[in-house]
Amino acid sequence: MNPPELARRSTDKAPIGPWAVPTFPARSHWLTATIVVLLGALLATTLWLARENERNEKQEALQHASMAAVMSIRTRLAETEQALRGLAAELRGAGDDARFAAVATELVANNPALLRIERRAGGELIAAADAPQPRARLGAARRAGLGFDTQIALAASRGADRLAYSRPYPVQIPGELPFAVTELAVPVDGERRGTLLAIYALERILEHFAPPEFLAAHEVTLSELDGSTLARAASGVRGAGVYRATAPLELAGGRSISLRADSRAGEPRFIPNLLAAMLVAAIAALAIIGVLLSRHGHLRARTERALRDQYTFRKAMEDSLVTGLRARDRDGVITYVNPAFCAMTGYDAEELIGCRAPMPYWVKDTEVDPERSQTLFPAGDDLRQGFETVFRRKSGEHFPVLIFEAPLIDERSEQAGWMGSILDISEQKRIEELSRRQEEKLHQNARMALLGEVASSLSHELNQPLAAINGYATACRNLLETGKTADLDVALARIRTQSERAGLVIRSVNDFVRSRKLDRAEVDLAELLHALEPLIELQGRKFDVRLAWSAQPGARVLADRTLLEQVILNLTRNAVESMEHTDPEQRLLEIEVTRNTHDGEEDKVEIAVLDHGPGVAPQARAQLFSAFFSTKEQGLGIGLSLCRSVVEKHGGQLRYAERPGGGARFSATIAAIPTETP
Numbered sequence: 001m002n003p004p005e006l007a008r009r010s011t012d013k014a015p016i017g018p019w020a021v022p023t024f025p026a027r028s029h030w031l032t033a034t035i036v037v038l039l040g041a042l043l044a045t046t047l048w049l050a051r052e053n054e055r056n057e058k059q060e061a062l063q064h065a066s067m068a069a070v071m072s073i074r075t076r077l078a079e080t081e082q083a084l085r086g087l088a089a090e091l092r093g094a095g096d097d098a099r100f101a102a103v104a105t106e107l108v109a110n111n112p113a114l115l116r117i118e119r120r121a122g123g124e125l126i127a128a129a130d131a132p133q134p135r136a137r138l139g140a141a142r143r144a145g146l147g148f149d150t151q152i153a154l155a156a157s158r159g160a161d162r163l164a165y166s167r168p169y170p171v172q173i174p175g176e177l178p179f180a181v182t183e184l185a186v187p188v189d190g191e192r193r194g195t196l197l198a199i200y201a202l203e204r205i206l207e208h209f210a211p212p213e214f215l216a217a218h219e220v221t222l223s224e225l226d227g228s229t230l231a232r233a234a235s236g237v238r239g240a241g242v243y244r245a246t247a248p249l250e251l252a253g254g255r256s257i258s259l260r261a262d263s264r265a266g267e268p269r270f271i272p273n274l275l276a277a278m279l280v281a282a283i284a285a286l287a288i289i290g291v292l293l294s295r296h297g298h299l300r301a302r303t304e305r306a307l308r309d310q311y312t313f314r315k316a317m318e319d320s321l322v323t324g325l326r327a328r329d330r331d332g333v334i335t336y337v338n339p340a341f342c343a344m345t346g347y348d349a350e351e352l353i354g355c356r357a358p359m360p361y362w363v364k365d366t367e368v369d370p371e372r373s374q375t376l377f378p379a380g381d382d383l384r385q386g387f388e389t390v391f392r393r394k395s396g397e398h399f400p401v402l403i404f405e406a407p408l409i410d411e412r413s414e415q416a417g418w419m420g421s422i423l424d425i426s427e428q429k430r431i432e433e434l435s436r437r438q439e440e441k442l443h444q445n446a447r448m449a450l451l452g453e454v455a456s457s458l459s460h461e462l463n464q465p466l467a468a469i470n471g472y473a474t475a476c477r478n479l480l481e482t483g484k485t486a487d488l489d490v491a492l493a494r495i496r497t498q499s500e501r502a503g504l505v506i507r508s509v510n511d512f513v514r515s516r517k518l519d520r521a522e523v524d525l526a527e528l529l530h531a532l533e534p535l536i537e538l539q540g541r542k543f544d545v546r547l548a549w550s551a552q553p554g555a556r557v558l559a560d561r562t563l564l565e566q567v568i569l570n571l572t573r574n575a576v577e578s579m580e581h582t583d584p585e586q587r588l589l590e591i592e593v594t595r596n597t598h599d600g601e602e603d604k605v606e607i608a609v610l611d612h613g614p615g616v617a618p619q620a621r622a623q624l625f626s627a628f629f630s631t632k633e634q635g636l637g638i639g640l641s642l643c644r645s646v647v648e649k650h651g652g653q654l655r656y657a658e659r660p661g662g663g664a665r666f667s668a669t670i671a672a673i674p675t676e677t678p
């Protein structure tokens with residue numbers, strides 16, 4: 001399985017606890033869609049409200065303008081009504097005809113909506129004044145008989161002695177379009193002196209009495225209350241049918257028509273005003289920001305996912321490690337431990353993180369950091385070698401560890417602390433000890449077998465002469481008892497011969513043991529000790545004995561390398577075993593190789609093996625180098641004896657001396673190879 005696959009699988013479940021990485025909501029696109037829909041709805045509502053507002057404002061303005069136009073018309077009509085009332089009041093005495101003619105003519109001339117003013121009595125025409133051309137199209141011929149609507153108006157005014165307008169009615173003149181008129185009846189002295197009739201053309205009322213700017217912007221009509229059109233303003237403006245208003249135009253005598261206006265303004269624009277434009281811009285900006293934020297969010301979510309994948313992959317990797325990992329900052333404070341380190345020491349991560357020296361897993365509160373503080377190891381040192389030390393588990397048990405330290409470098413390439421990899425080497429040590437013991441046992445067995453062999457051949461060889469001596473001794477006694485002393489001489493001579501033979505056997509065995517031919521070669525003692533160091537250290541582990549050795553340069557001898565190795569290993573084994581009961585701090589085995597080149601003295605190399613054991617008791621010193629002398633339960637007592645014979649065969653000497661502070665010093669002295677003088 002490759003790492004990405006592993007990472008993907010490990011992220012199936014969200015990490016729990018303090019390891020959790022904050023997650024970006026997976027449904028963010030739903031959120032974005034909702035925001036976009038909301039913004040769209042807000043935009044549509046804003047536009048709709050803006051257009052509605054615009055529509056209402058325009059509608060209201062039209063309504064007001066229509067009312068104002070009606071007011072304007074009413075004012076102008078009222079002025080004429082006032083003037084006619086004044087004229088009616090004047091027509092009381094004789095000679096009033098002239099007065100009527102003068103006033104009516106002037107009124108008609110000045111009022112562009114009036115077509116004609118008549119004075120009638122009992123319906124009969126008495127006098128009339130026509131508007132000047134081109135208005136006067138209702139001459140006397142057309143006014144011979146009064147229409148029904150006019151008569152109703154006359155009746156209304158007469159009865160109540162007040163003004164009354166007739167119902168508008170159409171006038172049809174051949175060759176012209178029909179147009180509507182209304183007639184205003186003004187009683188003269190309660191009708192006793194007749195009635196004044198003023199005839200208005202409705203078109204002209206609109207055209208001249210309504211404000212010109214109103215007419216320029218609207219299609220304006222006057223109509224009956226039922227909606228039928230009476231007159232249309234001749235401005236030529238066409239209404240768009242969007243904004244329409246109706247205002248009642250009350251006429252004297254209870255008559256009422258309406259003014260209708262249809263604005264030429266069409267539907268409001270899509271974005272009707274500046275405020276709406278600004279709002280739309282703001283919402284659009286919001287939408288853009290939303291989209292950008294959403295894209296940023298997606299990017300962030302992707303980055304976080306990648307980070308989480310990496311994180312879980314790394315954590316899975318760390319958790320699967322059997323090597324303990326421990327990070328310390330520059331102040332030596334623990335900042336991180338992995339599960340393997342916790343399992344090794346028995347402490348939880350919470351108990352370790354934040355700890356500073358002395359650490360809880362150190363053997364004791366030593367002054368020297370057993371992990372070797374970073375001050376001892378400045379950055380740049382090659383720490384790949386690692387070093388051994390001892391830690392303590394929470395349970396109190398001690399265990400050996402191998403530590404590799406490496407500097408922790410941060411993203412600015414500065415050292416932020418130290419990362420240590422810690423290996424629990426108890427098992428390794430146990431196996432080493434086991435193999436050492438087995439090896440030792442093997443040697444012991446080999447030695448025993450050899451001894452057994454030698455003993456059996458010795459006993460076999462000695463058996464015959466001893467049996468013969470025994471036989472001759474018995475014979476001597478018999479000869480003495482029988483008084484045949486003459487034969488004693490022969491028997492004693494035989495005993496001597498047999499004992500000489502036994503001595504020969506023993507000598508020959510001795511010679512055999514010591515007769516091995518030496519295979520001499522130049523041996524550099526420093527080089528030899530260097531090669532033996534692992535073996536001696538292995539010996540030392542039995543009783544936790546440390547080794548320290550030194551060899552003077554040029555200490556070289558002509559020797560059988562294998563035998564010399566045996567001598568040294570024998571001496572070191574004895575030295576290690578002698579320190580079994582020594583204080584652990586004192587268990588130091590020293591080997592010193594020196595070359596004596598003093599004037600007058602023979603040039604020699606001395607190999608001294610020193611220990612801190614009890615030394616050799618004075619009474620045992622005499623037989624120390626004798627074969628089969630041993631104070632040990634399992635000892636064979638031939639080690640020192642063989643050592644001495646090997647050293648002596650090399651022309652040297654093996655000596656014992658007591659150390660001044662206690663302990664033994666065995667030294668072998670062998671002739672050195674002379675240094676070549678140039």
Ligand code: ADP
Nearest residue numbers: 574578615630631632635636637638639640664
């Ligand atoms: P073995 O070791 O089998 O006893 P050795 O000949 O090597 O045989 O040693 C003989 C004896 O000499 C030992 O039993 C011990 O009493 C004594 N001996 C040897 N080396 C030392 C030493 N370094 N310190 C004290 N006694 C020693």
